[in-house]
Amino acid sequence: xxxxxxxxxxxxxxxxxxxxxxxxxxxxxxxxxxxxxxxxxxxxxxxxxxxxxxxxxxxxxxxxxxxxxxxxxxxxxxxxxxxxxxxxxxxxxxxxxxxxxxxxxxxxxxxxxxxxxxxxxxxxxxxxxxxxxxxxxxxxxxxxxxxxxxxxxxxxxxxxxxxxxxxxxxxxxxxxxxxxxxxxxxxxxxxxxxxxxxxxxxxxxxxxxxxxxxxxxxxxxxxxxxxxxxxxxxxxxxxxxxxxxxxxxxxxxxxxxxxxxxxxxxxxxxxxxxxxxxxxxxxxxxxxxxxxxxxxxxxxx
Amino acid sequence: xxxxxxxxxxxxxxxxxxxxxxxxxxxxxxxxxxxxxxxxxxxxxxxxxxxxxxxxxxxxxxxxxxxxxxxxxxxxxxxxxxxxxxxxxxxxxxxxxxxxxxxxxxxxxxxxxxxxxxxxxxxxxxxxxxxxxxxxxxxxxxxxxxxxxxxxxxxxxxxxxxxxxxxxxxxxxxxxxxxxxxxxxxxxxxxxxxxxxxxxxxxxxxxxxxxxxxxxxxxxxxxxxxxxxxxxxxxxxxxxxxxxxxxxxxxxxxxxxxxxxxxxxxxxxxxxxxxxxxxxxxxxxxxxxxxxxxxxxxxxxxxxxxxxxxxxxxxxxxxxxxxxxxxxxxxxxxxxxxxxxxxxxxxxxxxxxxxxxxxxxxxxxxxxxxxxxxxxxxxxxxxxxxxxxxxxxxxxxxxxxxxxxxxxxxxxxx
Numbered sequence: 001x002x003x004x005x006x007x008x009x010x011x012x013x014x015x016x017x018x019x020x021x022x023x024x025x026x027x028x029x030x031x032x033x034x035x036x037x038x039x040x041x042x043x044x045x046x047x048x049x050x051x052x053x054x055x056x057x058x059x060x061x062x063x064x065x066x067x068x069x070x071x072x073x074x075x076x077x078x079x080x081x082x083x084x085x086x087x088x089x090x091x092x093x094x095x096x097x098x099x100x101x102x103x104x105x106x107x108x109x110x111x112x113x114x115x116x117x118x119x120x121x122x123x124x125x126x127x128x129x130x131x132x133x134x135x136x137x138x139x140x141x142x143x144x145x146x147x148x149x150x151x152x153x154x155x156x157x158x159x160x161x162x163x164x165x166x167x168x169x170x171x172x173x174x175x176x177x178x179x180x181x182x183x184x185x186x187x188x189x190x191x192x193x194x195x196x197x198x199x200x201x202x203x204x205x206x207x208x209x210x211x212x213x214x215x216x217x218x219x220x221x222x223x224x225x226x227x228x229x230x231x232x233x234x235x236x237x238x239x240x241x242x243x244x245x246x247x248x249x250x251x252x253x254x255x256x257x258x259x260x261x262x263x264x265x266x267x268x269x270x271x272x273x274x275x276x277x278x279x280x281x282x283x284x285x286x287x288x289x290x291x292x293x294x295x296x297x298x299x300x301x
Numbered sequence: 302x303x304x305x306x307x308x309x310x311x312x313x314x315x316x317x318x319x320x321x322x323x324x325x326x327x328x329x330x331x332x333x334x335x336x337x338x339x340x341x342x343x344x345x346x347x348x349x350x351x352x353x354x355x356x357x358x359x360x361x362x363x364x365x366x367x368x369x370x371x372x373x374x375x376x377x378x379x380x381x382x383x384x385x386x387x388x389x390x391x392x393x394x395x396x397x398x399x400x401x402x403x404x405x406x407x408x409x410x411x412x413x414x415x416x417x418x419x420x421x422x423x424x425x426x427x428x429x430x431x432x433x434x435x436x437x438x439x440x441x442x443x444x445x446x447x448x449x450x451x452x453x454x455x456x457x458x459x460x461x462x463x464x465x466x467x468x469x470x471x472x473x474x475x476x477x478x479x480x481x482x483x484x485x486x487x488x489x490x491x492x493x494x495x496x497x498x499x500x501x502x503x504x505x506x507x508x509x510x511x512x513x514x515x516x517x518x519x520x521x522x523x524x525x526x527x528x529x530x531x532x533x534x535x536x537x538x539x540x541x542x543x544x545x546x547x548x549x550x551x552x553x554x555x556x557x558x559x560x561x562x563x564x565x566x567x568x569x570x571x572x573x574x575x576x577x578x579x580x581x582x583x584x585x586x587x588x589x590x591x592x593x594x595x596x597x598x599x600x601x602x603x604x605x606x607x608x609x610x611x612x613x614x615x616x617x618x619x620x621x622x623x624x625x626x627x628x629x630x631x632x633x634x635x636x637x638x639x640x641x642x643x644x645x646x647x648x649x650x651x652x653x654x655x656x657x658x659x660x661x662x663x664x665x666x667x668x669x670x671x672x673x674x675x676x677x678x679x680x681x682x683x684x685x686x687x688x689x690x691x692x693x694x695x696x697x698x699x700x701x702x703x704x705x706x707x708x709x710x711x712x713x714x715x
Contacts, residue, residue: 004550004582005513008305008384017573017586018545021527025599025640049574050586053539054531138377145372163372164708165398165623167405169545170637170699174706188386190377 036072039134090122222255321482331378432470521549524639600641
């Protein structure tokens with residue numbers, strides 16, 4: 001006799017696909033925010049499944065800080081070609097050049113916060129009314145309060161205390177002119193679920209996630225890759241280490257972990273045994289206790 | 302195969318709910334070092350003597366300032382047997398709205414009772430909402446057993462009181478467990494201080510409760526979400542109906558009926574991505590193709606000719622009003638039901654429920670925030686629906702305000 005229930009991964013997949021299809025059905029011009037990280041890669045593959053054999057009916061939007069790992073860019077261009085999907089790039093450099101954003105200075109300078117300006121400008125320019133992202137509720141405490149369908153006012157802001165209740169799987173994407181939605185189809189996934197899904201579905205991911213040798217410096221407990229954008233302090237001497245990345249953010253702020261995990265199986269083992277969250281390697285979240293909430297209210301991912 | 306169990310908790314500040322969640326997360330190794338460090342630092346900054354685990358769940362700035370939970374927070378943990386999603390809802394403000402939201406997707410409700418206090422108003426309220434939202438399973442945790450000397454009689458009395466009260470509710474599966482969330486008795490590990498208790502630990506209950514029948518696998522319902530038309534050379538004539546199965550089982554070759562048109566045809570294929578699906582059942586997302594080309598669009602329902610939902614315009618439901626602005630007769634809304642949207646008008650408020658005493662209050666002419674009432678709604682077009690009791694997906698609606706676009710109410714069709 002058949003068993004009429006799904007594994008937790010299949011149930012999460014079914015939920016995410018349902019959400020992605022709701023976005024296409026309810027909005028006129030949706031887009032998928034693609035960072036090159038594993039979460040947005042999974043989202044792109046789920047989107048492919050949702051509409052197969054048709055092509056993905058919305059573009060991937062990459063907010064390009066100009067501070068990317070070369071591996072991320074290489075992967076992005078490969079994937080766009082593989083999926084036959086349109087790519088829209090919003091450039092942070094352009095926002096800086098036109099005076100819309102101001103470059104940070106100092107040793108921990110980052111273009112992370114600047115992305116918000118470029119992101120909102122890109123959404124406005126292309127008139128996107130729904131922007132899907134790979135954010136998960138388990139990542140960060142402010143994200144634990146996010147809806148699947150998250151309403152943004154005409155300034156792109158999030159009002160966490162005044163969110164629409166979200167019941168069953170009935171999603172309310174109604175909005176006024178100029179407002180938009182952020183949608184998070186993999187809200188209920190954990191880091192482990194994402195890795196297991198990549199493994200069971202055999203999804204190719206950037207080389208950065210696997211163990212490799214790299215020149216790094218140690219700063220505030222994090223291993224940062226050397227790059228043209230990382231300003232070294234006088235006492236900092238780059239050393240070669242065998243590392244991998246748990247997240248793929250901007251090059252100057254994404255910390256590596258020492259690891260010999262060079263296969264998906266070994267990565268999953270490592271994640272299972274890990275006692276630190278993946279965002280524990282992100283300098284951008286450590287600025288203040290509510291760093292993520294503050295950025296999200298302004299329109300961050 | 303690892304399954305997913307979604308459960309909801311509700312409670313006030315001092316009944317030990319946060320401690321219990323903290324204990325489940327901590328003992329299942331779902332709290333990470335850096336999260337714990339952050340919580341320890343915040344606790345120290347506030348001058349607390351102990352690590353306040355509620356800081357793990359209270360994520361927003363204003364929540365941390367006020368020491369309260371404002372909104373539903375979702376938490377995740379996993380054991381080798383199951384993955385769990387906790388919808389953690391506050392017990393103090395806007396409790397009904399948040400509890401209803403958390404309960405709407407839950408398989409199981411955790412109800413916490415303080416062993417020293419026994420059943421209180423909040424116990425009745427939370428249990429009633431669990432029953433109203435048809436959460437299939439309930440676990441009643443009698444907490445703080447350490448403070449009543451692990452006394453068996455205290456536990457027995459509470460179980461007896463609860464059974465007496467819950468006989469009025471529609472919850473079929475209720476289990477009881479005596480625990481101390483603070484000390485960990487019977488949460489993950491068996492208590493050595495309550496040898497009189499022969500039942501399972503809380504975690505064991507969560508891992509073993511039978512959830513395979515929580516979805517309806519009898520009455521076949523497939524609300525069409527989106528029509529897939531590739532319009533590529535390779536798939537020129539492909540026309541697929543994308544959706545998530547809401548009930549029953551669909552197989553290729555099955556005779557099906559499409560509502561509201563009433564056309565009949567057969568299922569040609571069921572697929573997801575490149576994979577061919579032999580049997581589609583809830584909650585699977587799939588694409589179906591049919592033998593005949595008939596006009597089908599979003600909001601239509603594919604079912605079986607011998608088992609159809611009701612298709613009507615006057616619908617009785619239990620309504621939970623969730624907006625600051627009150628509502629009265631003849632107010633108009635958008636009604637959202639599965640993948641369909643139509644307009645609706647509030648025709649009648651039959652009675653309002655006092656959710657503490659379960660008494661019906663008749664002669665009410667308006668509903669305010671957190672009210673639960675039996676109402677009649679007339680829709681602009683007929684809706685294909687089932688009773689909520691029969692199917693939580695095809696039996697639920699939300700009401701959306703036509704001016705503000707806010708979700709203002711949740712309805713369970715009677």
